Amino acid sequence: MVKVILLIIFAGAALYFALRLFLVHRGMDTAGRALSEISGMPEENRVLKSEIPDRHLEGLLEKINENLTELQKYRIQYKAQETALREQVEEISHDLRTPLTAILGYLKMMDRESLEAEDREALEVAVKKSETLQGLIQQFYELSQVTSENFRLEAERLDAAKLVRECCLAYYEVLEQRKLEAKIEIPDGPVWISADRNGLERVISNLLKNIERYAVSEFYVILYSDGGRIRLVFGNDIELDMRRENPEKLFERFYMGSASRSRGGTGLGLTISRHLVEGMHGKIHASYQERKGKDYLEIEICIM
Structure with missing residues (x-):
């Protein structure tokens, strides 16, 4: 018991x-x-x-x-x-x-x-x-x-292909003075998206200015369209010392890489671009690419 x-x-x-x-x-x-x-x-x-x-x-x-x-x-x-x-x-x-x-x-x-x-x-x-x-x-x-x-950014229906084309034409003379070899691929027809016109135009201008300042000999701008979403890619060849830097740091406020110090960069243009893209519910990121023995800085924007 x-x-x-x-x-x-x-x-x-x-x-x-x-x-x-x-x-x-x-x-x-x-x-x-x-x-x-x-x-x-x-x-x-x-x-x-x-x-x-x-x-x-x-x-x-x-x-x-x-x-x-x-x-x-x-x-x-x-x-x-x-x-x-x-x-x-x-x-x-x-x-x-x-x-x-x-x-x-x-x-x-x-x-x-x-x-x-x-x-x-x-x-x-x-x-x-x-x-x-x-x-x-x-x-x-x-x-x-x-x-x-x-x-706040005001979204409207706009033709991304037309806007990118106009921005590239506006920078044509400046980029030509640098004697840069260009590759621009933009669809012939309209590419409709919902975005803030002034904001997107400012982003494109900032990235073209970035190319004008840091490209060594060539650059490319490619617009991809995928069912209401766009991918906009800006790339340019870079100096060897830039490859050692973290590309995502380029979006940090006042960050200036080694090349920026000698070319008048402020470290603000890409920071502003990031805020504008994210304000349009998009994404922006940077990466280094290697093609045919040359290094490239590539910045890609995705917007619905």
């Missing part, structure tokens, strides 16, 4: 601990899923809660919640600093654009024919440097715009 009682006690204890272990495991799984959700939506300021009365699990969750609270404070501070910096950049850019535009206007109004050769050369340098500065200020302003929480 005693053995039966002991057996019942042991069986009950085993059942209790098994059930307790099951509940603890389930509670940890639930907390793990909740932690993943909280990490994905930090702005909601949620905390982890224990579904079972277990002091060890509750103690662990309490420590995690303390860390989540601290991280939330840092996120709020970082977001506030980013917003303040963006607003300051926007204000400074706006304040600089007006007087710089006036300076450029006066420089271009000057009578070049009445100047000595040396003075004309100095004037051309001043105009060129002013235009470069104007471009930099414009990029800072655009970056502050596309990273703003209130920035």
